[in-house]
Amino acid sequence: MKFSLAIASLLVLPFAAAAPTCSLKSSSAASATTPTSTATSPGSTSTPVNPGKGSVAMAWFANWHTDYTVANITWKGFNRMSYFGAITSAAGTAIMTVSDSSPSGPVTFITAAKQNNVFPVLTIGGWDGSIYFSSSISTSSNRTTFVQSIVSMVNKYGFQGVEFDWEYPGSTNGLSCNTESPQDTANLLSMLQELKTALPNLSLSAATPVKPWNDATGNPSTDLTSFAKVLDYVEIMNYDVYGDTFSKVVGPNSPLDDSCAAAADQTGSATSAVKLWTAAGFSAKQIVLGVPSYGHGYSISQSAAVQANTLASYPSFNTNTPVTGDSWDAAGPDACGINQPASGDFNFWGLIAGGFLNEDGSVASGMTGRFDNCSQTPYVYNPNTQVMVAYDNAQSFTAKGNFIKQAGLAGFALWEMGGDYNNILLNAINGAISGSS
Numbered sequence: 001m002k003f004s005l006a007i008a009s010l011l012v013l014p015f016a017a018a019a020p021t022c023s024l025k026s027s028s029a030a031s032a033t034t035p036t037s038t039a040t041s042p043g044s045t046s047t048p049v050n051p052g053k054g055s056v057a058m059a060w061f062a063n064w065h066t067d068y069t070v071a072n073i074t075w076k077g078f079n080r081m082s083y084f085g086a087i088t089s090a091a092g093t094a095i096m097t098v099s100d101s102s103p104s105g106p107v108t109f110i111t112a113a114k115q116n117n118v119f120p121v122l123t124i125g126g127w128d129g130s131i132y133f134s135s136s137i138s139t140s141s142n143r144t145t146f147v148q149s150i151v152s153m154v155n156k157y158g159f160q161g162v163e164f165d166w167e168y169p170g171s172t173n174g175l176s177c178n179t180e181s182p183q184d185t186a187n188l189l190s191m192l193q194e195l196k197t198a199l200p201n202l203s204l205s206a207a208t209p210v211k212p213w214n215d216a217t218g219n220p221s222t223d224l225t226s227f228a229k230v231l232d233y234v235e236i237m238n239y240d241v242y243g244d245t246f247s248k249v250v251g252p253n254s255p256l257d258d259s260c261a262a263a264a265d266q267t268g269s270a271t272s273a274v275k276l277w278t279a280a281g282f283s284a285k286q287i288v289l290g291v292p293s294y295g296h297g298y299s300i301s302q303s304a305a306v307q308a309n310t311l312a313s314y315p316s317f318n319t320n321t322p323v324t325g326d327s328w329d330a331a332g333p334d335a336c337g338i339n340q341p342a343s344g345d346f347n348f349w350g351l352i353a354g355g356f357l358n359e360d361g362s363v364a365s366g367m368t369g370r371f372d373n374c375s376q377t378p379y380v381y382n383p384n385t386q387v388m389v390a391y392d393n394a395q396s397f398t399a400k401g402n403f404i405k406q407a408g409l410a411g412f413a414l415w416e417m418g419g420d421y422n423n424i425l426l427n428a429i430n431g432a433i434s435g436s437s
């Protein structure tokens with residue numbers, strides 16, 4: 001899952017820019033509850049559709065799940081996989097979070113990726129792993145120390161790419177104990193250039209918020225052309241646009257579009273993000289759309305949730321009633337040591353395990369579902385538990401795949417490997433991009 005946060009500042013900032021994403025969460029949080037159905041577990045088993053020709057089909061593999069290790073990865077349908085991974089350290093270096101040859105270790109991962117002809121990338125950072133980015137790159141000598149630690153890891157393990165998932169440069173929207181500076185984005189560029197000089201063949205990329213990184217004035221950058229020269233891709237994390245731990249109303253986790261929503265509800269989307277990043281200097285061919293295999297659950301009474309026999313649009317919810325999502329969700333301390341409630345996140349398989357959806361992804365009997373035509377994403381409500389989930393399904397992944405194709409984007413990146421069920425989401429997006437559905 002992505003994160004568990006209680007950041008007061010998020011409430012007064014544009015949520016889209018603040019949207020936290022692929023995080024590093026302590027492994028202790030991975031299995032506090034047991035799945036409600038033994039028929040449903042993380043993972044996917046059916047025959048995958050191949051990725052569209054020349055298109056990036058990527059996922060992030062999180063190395064902290066005890067019940068989903070490298071051996072569980074279904075590589076088919078992907079051509080790029082990012083190992084999640086490494087974090088920043090107080091010593092100013094990037095470090096691995098698990099031992100080399102453990103079942104989810106980097107050596108195990110690289111061996112399997114190469115056997116499966118999938119391009120192996122190392123992710124550094126994440127929601128819980130970005131604490132020391134700013135201090136690690138703030139001076140020339142610190143940058144050299146940081147870059148050398150990355151070069152050592154790349155050479156040691158054989159990663160062919162490195163992805164920076166800094167949440168977020170020049171912003172207070174990240175974890176509460178992150179180091180930060182107005183010079184973050186400028187320093188990030190210098191660090192990337194130094195790394196590219198050290199390892200010219202390394203594929204560099206970055207996982208980004210929906211709005212371009214802040215410049216020294218604290219506003220989204222309008223000119224990132226120098227970044228576009230050093231980075232192969234940006235993976236725009238178009239999720240957590242709304243979430244139960246930081247929003248005031250139930251909204252789409254991953255809106256394709258929001259221009260048809262009420263003005264106050266236009267907080268970011270794939271279409272607006274692509275406009276902003278291309279205006280800042282990235283070509284569409286360098287943009288990979290981040291897509292979620294999970295949704296956010298919200299506590300909401302039946303009378304507020306269901307109006308005129310359909311699910312209400314952007315309803316308020318019980319902000320003081322945290323929802324616990326599936327078995328990968330749990331409360332616990334964040335990387336600053338501050339206790340956080342459960343995130344309320346349900347993976348796609350978790351929605352099936354939790355009785356919201358049938359095994360084919362359709363809305364289960366007794367639940368109420370709605371497909372929002374504006375965001376092109378579904379909602380489902382369980383009247384028994386009074387939980388509404390804003391999620392993604394085959395229809396929304398098909399819409400996202402069509403958008404990637406029409407906008408000429410590089411491809412997609414799935415957060416996260418293991419969140420899908422029977423490749424329902426993967427097949428939908430690959431099918432749309434390759435034109436076979």
Ligand SMILES: *[C@@H]1O[C@H](CO)[C@@H](O)[C@H](O)[C@H]1NC(C)=O
Pocket residue numbers: 041042043044067068069071072
């Ligand atoms: C992961 O793989 C192990 C070993 O093959 C297997 O026992 C386990 O059931 C798998 N877990 C999932 C979630 O598929």
Ligand SMILES: *[C@@H]1O[C@H](CO)[C@@H](O)[C@H](O)[C@H]1NC(C)=O
Pocket residue numbers: 089090091092093134135136138139142
């Ligand atoms: C340089 O790195 C060291 C080690 O991480 C750190 O203690 C120091 O604060 C950094 N310098 C700056 C100016 O951030």
Ligand SMILES: *[C@@H]1O[C@H](CO)[C@@H](O)[C@H](O)[C@H]1NC(C)=O
Pocket residue numbers: 200201
């Ligand atoms: C980089 O790639 C090129 C082309 O594949 C190759 O000729 C060159 O030796 C590589 N350089 C390094 C430092 O690996």
Ligand SMILES: *[C@@H]1O[C@H](CO)[C@@H](O)[C@H](O)[C@H]1NC(C)=O
Pocket residue numbers: 373
């Ligand atoms: C949903 O949106 C599509 C395209 O934007 C439009 O063609 C269709 O008529 C809409 N459907 C409804 C029920 O509003």
